[in-house]
Amino acid sequence: MGLQLAWNNEQDSLEIGEELIELLDVLLQKAGVAESVTEGEVALTFVDDEAIHQLNRDYRGIDRPTDVLSFAMNESLDEELDIVYELEEGEELDEPAVMLGDIIISVDRAQLQAQEYGHSLKREIGFLFLHGFLHLLGYDHQDEISEAEMMGKQEAILAQVGLLR
Incomplete structure (x- = not known):
């Protein structure tokens, strides 16, 4: 099944095109490899x-x-699936992807920060997406050591796809 990206657009200041979604999917796959996460679904929403x-x-x-x-989701759907679906003898149910969580990105903030940092909007959205994904996996940046670890992981993955500062 692999890692899956589901996305939704709830803002009007930027048209979200297939090129950006494909880039974010590539980043998700590379981050999954780097973090040994082989399956799951990430829901991404663009807002203002x-x-x-x-x-x-x-x-x-x-x-x-x-x-x-x-917003990380750590709950299993197994028990709910057993209740909702009554399977015939010998029938198997395709299990849905495990929901890893939701990432919400402010396009307004991303546009401002891209200008402020002097890099592309694609790079900024990619950075924010990876940052959110690492949070879903339990990473945090409450101190200098954990912040440096997260930043290093994000920058390494961004470099793999040429999204440098």
């Missing part, structure tokens, strides 16, 4: 500053917009 501000306030208690939010 207003939407991410509300999510940041409601879920993190921080009353301002941010660039990316991640």
Whole structure:
């Protein structure tokens, strides 16, 4: 089954094209290899500053917009599938991909940060996507050591696809 990317666009300031989605899928696959994650689904949603501000306030208690939010899913669907589907003898159910979690990216923030850092919007969105994915896997940046580890992993994967600063 592999790693799967599902995406949704809930903003109007940037047209999200297939080229960007394909790039993000490549980044997901490379990050999966680097982290030994071979299966799962990541849900990505593009939003504006207003939407991410509300999510940041409601879920993190921080009353301002941010660039990316991640919500990890650690629950198994096995028990629910057994209840919902009654299988005939000998019948097998294709299990859905394990949901790794949701990544929400503010396109408004990404555009500002790309200008501020002097690199492409593709690079900034790729960076934010990888950052969110690593959070889904349990990485954090609460101290200098863990921040350096996350940054190193993100930059290594971005370099593999030529998204340098």
